Amino acid sequence: MFKHYLTLALRSFVRHKLYSFINIVGLAVGLACAIFITLFVREEGSYDRWVPNSEHLYRIEVTFHFPGGNSMPLAQAPFPVPGAMLQEIPEVRAVTHIAPEKMTARVADRQFLETVSVVDPNFLQVIALPFDQAISLQPFLMMAWRSAIVSASAYRTLISSCPADASPFEFSTGMPAP
Numbered sequence: 007m008f009k010h011y012l013t014l015a016l017r018s019f020v021r022h023k024l025y026s027f028i029n030i031v032g033l034a035v036g037l038a039c040a041i042f043i044t045l046f047v048r049e050e051g052s053y054d055r056w057v058p059n060s061e062h063l064y065r066i067e068v069t070f071h072f073p074g075g076n077s078m079p080l081a082q083a084p085f086p087v088p089g090a091m092l093q094e095i096p097e098v099r100a101v102t103h104i105a106p107e108k109m110t111a112r113v114a115d116r117q118f119l120e121t122v123s124v125v126d127p128n129f130l131q132v133i134a135l136p137f138d139q140a141i142s143l144q145p146f147l148m149m150a151w152r153s154a155i156v157s158a159s160a161y162r163t164l165i166s167s168c169p170a171d172a173s174p175f176e177f178s179t180g181m182p183a184p
Contacts, residue, residue, distance in 0.1 A: 058134045066091070102132040 019026040054060040066083040088101035104125045111118045 056136070058136065063133065100128065100132045102126045102129045104129065 054063070057063065065081065066087060067079065067081050068083045068087075069077050069079040071077045082105070085103070088103065091098050092101045102125060104123050106121050107124045109120055109122050111120045111122075
C-alpha cells in the first residue's frame with residue numbers, strides 16, 4: 007500500500023514539476039520558520055534561569071517621551087530611581103546597579119580594551135551568581151571598592167602568554183595607550 011502511494015506521489019511530482027517545487031519549498035520554509043520560532047521562544051524563556059531566584063529579580067526600564075510623539079526606550083534608569091524605589095515601595099527588598107563600561111585591562115606589558123560590568127558592592131548579595139566550587143565567596147563578599155571578579159574564560163584571555171611572574175591584572179578607564 008505504501009509503495010502504491012509513493013509511486014503516485016513520484017508520478018505527480020514528475021507531471022506537475024512547478025506545483026511540486028512550490029509545495030516542497032513552502033513546506034521546507036514553513037518547517038524552518040517553526041523550528042526558528044521554537045528555538046527563539048525556548049531561548050527567551052531560559053534567558054535568566056541560570057541565576058538562582060531569578061523569579062524575584064526585576065530590571066528597571068525607562069521610556070523617555072519627547073514632544074512630537076517620539077520616544078526612546080532605555081534598559082536603564084536614572085541613578086536615584088532604584089534608591090527611591092527601595093525607600094518608597096515596601097515590596098522592594100534590595101537594589102543594585104550594573105552598568106557596562108569600557109576599560110583598559112593591563113597584564114604585564116599587554117593592554118586590552120574590554121567592556122566590563124561595573125556593579126555596586128552589594129551586587130553578590132542581591133544576585134547570587136553561581137560560582138565554581140573551588141572559589142570561596144567570603145573574600146568577594148567583603149571586597150574592596152576597586153575589586154574585580156573575572157570569569158574563567160576572561161581570565162584565560164587576560165593571562166595567556168604572560169610570564170608566570172607577571173603582576174596581577176589592572177583595569178583603568180579610558181583607551182589603551184599606544
